[in-house]
Amino acid sequence: MVIKDPSDARSRRDQALTACCMAAAAESDPLLPSARRASMLMDCLSVLRAVHPVDRAAQIDMRRFRQGLRGPLGTLLPPAGEGADQFDAMRLFDAHGLVRDGLEDLCREHMVPHRALEQHWSWARVRAEQEERRLYEVLRRLSPEEYRRARTLLGEYPAGPVRKLRRAWDRLWMRFDFFEAVSDWPWCQLDGWWYPCPDCHWPMRVVRHKTTVEVRCEAHAARGVHYRWVPGSGRDQPAPLVATGKRATPVQGLPASTEHLALTRPVWRYGTLPTLMELHLRNEIADLPHVTVEIWPGKLRPDEYDLHITVAVPGRRKRTWRVDAKAWESVTALATALLERDAPAFPLTIVLPDHQEREQHYLAARLRGRRTKVTTCSQLIESVRTACGGPR
Incomplete structure (x- = not known):
């Protein structure tokens, strides 16, 4: 080594x-x-x-x-x-x-x-870093319009029946060969079925204990997306899942066949998850009074930051945020990666998932002096609501 x-x-x-x-x-x-x-x-x-x-x-x-x-x-x-x-x-x-x-x-x-x-x-793990880099290379070759469309699709259609995916991705389908057959992923299968996460729609992991079987989303289990499997439905129908978490809404099992595909893990982890954060932020603040929000707004470089938020209340100073959403497992590694880049030419807000709230101060300290603020998804939404005159 x-x-x-x-x-x-x-x-x-x-x-x-x-x-x-x-x-x-x-x-x-x-x-x-x-x-x-x-x-x-x-x-x-x-x-x-x-x-x-x-x-x-x-x-x-x-x-x-x-x-x-x-x-x-x-x-x-x-x-x-x-x-x-x-x-x-x-x-x-x-x-x-x-x-x-x-x-x-x-x-x-x-x-x-x-x-x-x-x-x-395993070879799948060897490929992971190359897969992530290849995704960003493909995205950067797209026009700004295609980039925005591709990013939206990464969030909304990361897995499903191949016919449905082809229709959704349309002209971009042949340029995004990041899908694999769910049938090749035994870790997400139960009696020939797989279960999509209700939040990110990607296959949930099957975890077998001594007496029970748990089905959970790797990214959203901490938010309450986890279930218990109840056997006995036979192979013709997917066995029901019993909700064990507060966000475990009903999900329908799908055949774990070659006709059902899912984005590779690195693309889901570093493409789908941040995109979902960005779409959630946009949807939560877009209808607030005095707020203008653009998603992936860059003309020449749409990947420079993810959201441009403006609050223009008459008689008050205009507030703006340039937002870069990050969904890394390790905030320490994220800090190192950000420090390897040139400092931003404008004030930038890094947004972390809510479950990493305790680590935002560590990241902020590492990025001190780089015109960068660190917050969480819920904190940013609250800041925008307060700026436009909404309740705290």
């Missing part, structure tokens, strides 16, 4: 996080042969030891490594250096002993080395 410069605290921490994530993936894979699992764990332990001082590294044996993977990661990670992050308290496994849904995204966002991916991860 490739090791970054060990003199850099952030690089050492990223490498340790990568090693822990890869080890957790190996520990949680029931199909992985025991010899292969042992080999992967040894490689990950070697990487983890390499980023610690010698005296500290000697204290981390395999037993302590495996125990540490199931607790807060602070027992395994080197110090964060300047700027604290959330990873000391993070757990890679949930209360049921299952690996958390965002593990792949966390690894990808923290720059898992390609060589490590090729050695230890």
